[in-house]
Amino acid sequence: MKYGRFDDNAREYVIEDPRTPHPWINYLGNEEFFGLVSNTAGGYCFYKDAKFRRLTRYRYNNVPMDVGGRYYYIKDGETVWNPGWKPSQTELDHYECRHGLSYSRFIGEKDGVKSELTCFVPLGVNAEVHKLSIENNSDIKKSLQLFSFAEWCLWNAQTDMENFQRNLSIGEVEVDGSVLYHKTEYKERRNHYAFYSVNAPISGFDTDREAFIGMYNGFENPQAVMEGASRNSVAHGWSPVASHYLDVELEPGETRELVFVLGYVENAEDAKWESKGVINKAGAKRIIRKFETVEKVDAALADLADYWDRLLATYQVNSGDEKTDRMVNIWNPYQCMVTFNMSRSASFFESGIGRGMGFRDSNQDLIGFVHQVPERAKQRILDIAATQFEDGSAYHQYQPLTKRGNADIGANFNDDPLWLILSVSAYIKETGDGSILDETVPYDNDDSKATDLFEHLTRSFNFTVNHLGPHGLPLIGRADWNDCLNLNCFSKDPNESFQTTENQTDGSAESLMIAGEFVLYGREYIRLCTLRDIDTAAAQQHVDAMVESVKVHGWDGDWFLRAYDYYGRKVGSEENEEGKIFIESQGFCTMAGIGREEGLCEKALDSVAERLLCEHGIVLNNPAFTEYVLEYGEISTYPAGYKENGGIFCHNNPWIMIGETKIGRGDRAYDYWKRIAPAHREEISELHRMEPYVYSQMIAGKDAFRPGEAKNSWLTGTAAWNWVAISQYILGIHPDYDGLRIDPCIPKDWKEYTVTRRFRGAEYRITVKNPNGVSKGVFMLLVDGDLTKGNIVPVLGEHGVHEVEVILGEKTNG
Numbered sequence: 001m002k003y004g005r006f007d008d009n010a011r012e013y014v015i016e017d018p019r020t021p022h023p024w025i026n027y028l029g030n031e032e033f034f035g036l037v038s039n040t041a042g043g044y045c046f047y048k049d050a051k052f053r054r055l056t057r058y059r060y061n062n063v064p065m066d067v068g069g070r071y072y073y074i075k076d077g078e079t080v081w082n083p084g085w086k087p088s089q090t091e092l093d094h095y096e097c098r099h100g101l102s103y104s105r106f107i108g109e110k111d112g113v114k115s116e117l118t119c120f121v122p123l124g125v126n127a128e129v130h131k132l133s134i135e136n137n138s139d140i141k142k143s144l145q146l147f148s149f150a151e152w153c154l155w156n157a158q159t160d161m162e163n164f165q166r167n168l169s170i171g172e173v174e175v176d177g178s179v180l181y182h183k184t185e186y187k188e189r190r191n192h193y194a195f196y197s198v199n200a201p202i203s204g205f206d207t208d209r210e211a212f213i214g215m216y217n218g219f220e221n222p223q224a225v226m227e228g229a230s231r232n233s234v235a236h237g238w239s240p241v242a243s244h245y246l247d248v249e250l251e252p253g254e255t256r257e258l259v260f261v262l263g264y265v266e267n268a269e270d271a272k273w274e275s276k277g278v279i280n281k282a283g284a285k286r287i288i289r290k291f292e293t294v295e296k297v298d299a300a301l302a303d304l305a306d307y308w309d310r311l312l313a314t315y316q317v318n319s320g321d322e323k324t325d326r327m328v329n330i331w332n333p334y335q336c337m338v339t340f341n342m343s344r345s346a347s348f349f350e351s352g353i354g355r356g357m358g359f360r361d362s363n364q365d366l367i368g369f370v371h372q373v374p375e376r377a378k379q380r381i382l383d384i385a386a387t388q389f390e391d392g393s394a395y396h397q398y399q400p401l402t403k404r405g406n407a408d409i410g411a412n413f414n415d416d417p418l419w420l421i422l423s424v425s426a427y428i429k430e431t432g433d434g435s436i437l438d439e440t441v442p443y444d445n446d447d448s449k450a451t452d453l454f455e456h457l458t459r460s461f462n463f464t465v466n467h468l469g470p471h472g473l474p475l476i477g478r479a480d481w482n483d484c485l486n487l488n489c490f491s492k493d494p495n496e497s498f499q500t501t502e503n504q505t506d507g508s509a510e511s512l513m514i515a516g517e518f519v520l521y522g523r524e525y526i527r528l529c530t531l532r533d534i535d536t537a538a539a540q541q542h543v544d545a546m547v548e549s550v551k552v553h554g555w556d557g558d559w560f561l562r563a564y565d566y567y568g569r570k571v572g573s574e575e576n577e578e579g580k581i582f583i584e585s586q587g588f589c590t591m592a593g594i595g596r597e598e599g600l601c602e603k604a605l606d607s608v609a610e611r612l613l614c615e616h617g618i619v620l621n622n623p624a625f626t627e628y629v630l631e632y633g634e635i636s637t638y639p640a641g642y643k644e645n646g647g648i649f650c651h652n653n654p655w656i657m658i659g660e661t662k663i664g665r666g667d668r669a670y671d672y673w674k675r676i677a678p679a680h681r682e683e684i685s686e687l688h689r690m691e692p693y694v695y696s697q698m699i700a701g702k703d704a705f706r707p708g709e710a711k712n713s714w715l716t717g718t719a720a721w722n723w724v725a726i727s728q729y730i731l732g733i734h735p736d737y738d739g740l741r742i743d744p745c746i747p748k749d750w751k752e753y754t755v756t757r758r759f760r761g762a763e764y765r766i767t768v769k770n771p772n773g774v775s776k777g778v779f780m781l782l783v784d785g786d787l788t789k790g791n792i793v794p795v796l797g798e799h800g801v802h803e804v805e806v807i808l809g810e811k812t813n814g
C-alpha cells in the first residue's frame, strides 16, 4: 500500500494521505540553520547544533507522535483547520504534502478555501521562511482568522527538557509590531535571539503558552483560536511562544499571500542592546527585509532549486528503471547531504542532544557527498582530523558548535582511526587535490600539537599496527563498527551504558572486521605514500601480514570469523550455537579481496546468500541471539531480528554488494541493492513504515516478529554506502587518482545505460553497452571516439564535454 507518489520531474515525494504509518519527514537548510519538518508540518529548527542552539521545541516519543511544529490555524466560522492537517486534524477536502529538495509544501483545502504553505531555509540565511497563500475558491466572501504558532525552546535542548526549577522562571520575549522576539538568557551569557515575523500588520499576538492554548486545551484546539481572538500576552517565564493573529478577508476568487520568517540572530558583545533592556534588532530586520515580498521569496526558492540542480548534475543516470533512476539521481544524493549536515544528531528519532558529528560516521558519510561539495568535504575532513589524539585514536564524536571532541558516547572504538584514510583518499580521488595532505591539523584541537594531515593518516595506520592481538589481528577495543559487539565489557548493571562503562583492559578480543578494514584502507594509505615518494615497504609488510593472519586465523571453513572474544574464543564460527556468521567481516574481507585467488571470497559470499539473506535484505548475524551473552555485550540484548542482533542493518548491506561486484556477480549485487532501496519498497509502505524516499538504518530481519518493518530513517551511513555501491560499483563510475575508472558490474540482461558525470570540472557523457550479456569486464573504451587502453578515462581538463563509450565483454581491454 502507498501513501503518496514520486513526482520525479518536480523532484518531490507527494504524500496524499496525512495518516502515514509514521511521520514522514524532510530537512530544511544546507548550511548553518536547519529545520526538520514532518508531513503534517511538525518538527523543529536550530542553528548549527541541535543540542546547544535549539530554536523551537519538539516533543519526542509523544502520544500522539509528532507534536510541536510550525502551525497555522485557519478559523472559518466555527471550523478550525490547518494546511498540514495537524494539529487540529480537521478532515480536509484535499491534502497534499510535497517534500522536495530542502523545502516542503503543504496544500490544504477546506470549504472552498485553499491554503498553500511552503517552508524552506534560503541559502545563506539563518531562518526558516514560510510562504502562506490563502485563496477563496468559494462564491461567498470569507472572513477568516489566521493564527500562526511556534513554541520556543530555551536554547539548550537538553536542559530545556530537564531543568524545570530554572526554566519556568527565565523565559523572556519582546514584541515589536508584527515581530515577536525570543530573548531568554540574552541579558547574561547569550548573544543571540530568535524572532518570528509576518510581513503584514497583525490584529493581535500571544507569547505566553498558557494564555494562547489554555491550561486544559492542546495544540489541536488552542483556546485563543477557538474563541477567535488572541490575548496579546507577554510571557514572563513559563513557556514563551510566538503566535500572530491576522484577519483575512477574501472576496470570491481572491488570494492573500503572506510571508512568515522564523530566524536566528547573533550580536557582537558591544552591540547587544538598542537601549537598556531592549535588544538590538537590526539583524532581524535585515533578514525580514530580504523576504518582505512574495517575489523575493520566490527568487530565494529559485536559487535553492538552482543549487540542487548544480549538486545533482554531478551524477545523473538513465538506467531504464525509473525506481533506480530516482534513487540515484535525486533521493540518495539528497539523503547523503542530510547525513553530511546532521551526522547522527537530529531526526525524529535522534533527539539531537546525545550525538554530535561522529568520527567513524562522518568519515563514512563523506564518501556519499564528496562529489557534490568537495570544498566543504575538505573542511569536514580537517575538522574531524583535529579531534584525533596523538596516538592515532580519536574522540568518537564532536559537537558541531564547538568542533570539540567528547567522550559522551564512549571512546576506544578501534576501527575509528582507519576511517580517516577512507575519507581522505575519497577526497583526493574526487578532486585530485593532494595538497590536503599538507594541511596543518592539530591533535585534540590543541594547536601546539599539530602535524600535517598525512602524518595523521600515518598515525591512523599505525594505531592498528600497534594494537594487534595474539593472532596478529587488530584488537577490537570497546567495539569496532558494530557499537554493540562489546567483547570487553561484561556489563551486569542495567543502569550503565555499554558504550561508556569501564571496559576490561587485559583481554585480547580481536576483530576480523577491522582486519579487513586495515587491509582495504592500508592499501589506500600505501597508495598515498607513493604519491609522496615515501618508502612503502614497511607498510606493505604490515598489510601482507594482516592478509596472512586473516587467512590463517580468520577463516572458518565457509566464511570469515567475526572476532575472537576476551578469552580468545571464536565469534561467528560454525562452532557457536548462535551468531555463527556475521555480515561485517564477510563485507570487509571480501571488499579487500582477502583470499580471492583461493576462492575464499566466493565461498564467504555464498554463505551470506545462504544464511543471512532474506526477502527484505541481508541480516547482520545468524542465528540471532536469543539469550544475553555477557561476553558479547549489547548485541545480545536486542530481541532476535532487530538492530544489531539479526536485523537488516542497511549500512552494511552495501559492503556485501561491493564484495559481490569484486568477483563479478552483478545480478546478485543489484538484487541486494533493490531489496533495501526505499523506492523499490514503496508498494509495501504499510509494512516498511518509514519514508519510501530515504533509507532507514534498520529493517527487521527474518527472525523478527515483523520482518520487513523499518526503523530510524534518514541519519544512517546506509545513505553513503549505498550511494557508493550503486553509483561506483554496480553502475561502475568510479573516481580514481588518475581519472574516472569505468568498471560496471550489472545484471547480465541489462543492455545499455548512460551516466553523465561531472568530474574535476569537465562533463563525461558515458554510454555503457552490453551486447554480450555479461556482468563485468570492459571490452572496449572509446573516449571522444578514440580507442583507449584499460578502463580509466583520463582527466581531460576543465570545462569540456566528453563522450565516453564503453562496450562490456568477457575479453577485457587490458
Ligand code: BGC
Pocket (backbone or CB within 6 Å): 344, 358, 360, 361, 480, 481, 482, 483, 484, 644
Ligand atoms: C552508529 C554507528 C555504528 C552502527 C552500528 C549506528 O547507530 O551511528 O557508528 O557503526 O550504529 O552499531
